[in-house]
Amino acid sequence: MKINQFNNTPLKTYSESRVTNTTDKAQSQSSTSAPTSDVVNVSSQAKLLGTARQTAANSPDTREQKVNELRDQVRAGTYKPDIRKTAMNLVRDEVDFLR
Template sequence: MKINQYNTTPLKAYSENVAKSAAGKAQSQSQSAAPSRDVVNVSAQAKLLGAARQTATESPDTREEKVRELRDQVRAGTYKPDIRKTALNLVREEVDFLS
């Protein structure tokens, strides 16, 4: 039995094709690896929201004196919220939200 009986050119052709395809991939990757710039556009509303969020995080959490005063009024039964003012503020917030 001869081991070298068969021609090795089919294997050689396969290895050449593999090498060519690897070189082609490397070239296409180097072309696509060119630096591309990502662009982010931020709307005016998003900027305003960001500024509001930053202001909220930088401000103190509660106004302790005001909270204590309201708590005492509720406990004493003397807390009388202005229903009209509350309703107007709720409606104004909705109108501002829709605008």
């Protein structure tokens, strides 16, 4: 048995018919197709999301200033968090979670 003997006829037939089919399709589409337009429908939820993203992108970032102030306080060693307020917020969050 020789491994290097191939029969190329089936491959040629396939490739030739493939070219012929695509040519026929192109010709039939060009002669029978009418100009069409694309239509995009966007849901109200997608519109709302887009508006929210645009508003967030255009709004000034006031939290960045707060973060920078807190970072400077931590680095300087002057940051003194209100432990009672933190504890109350943690308890409130747990109670809300259990509801």
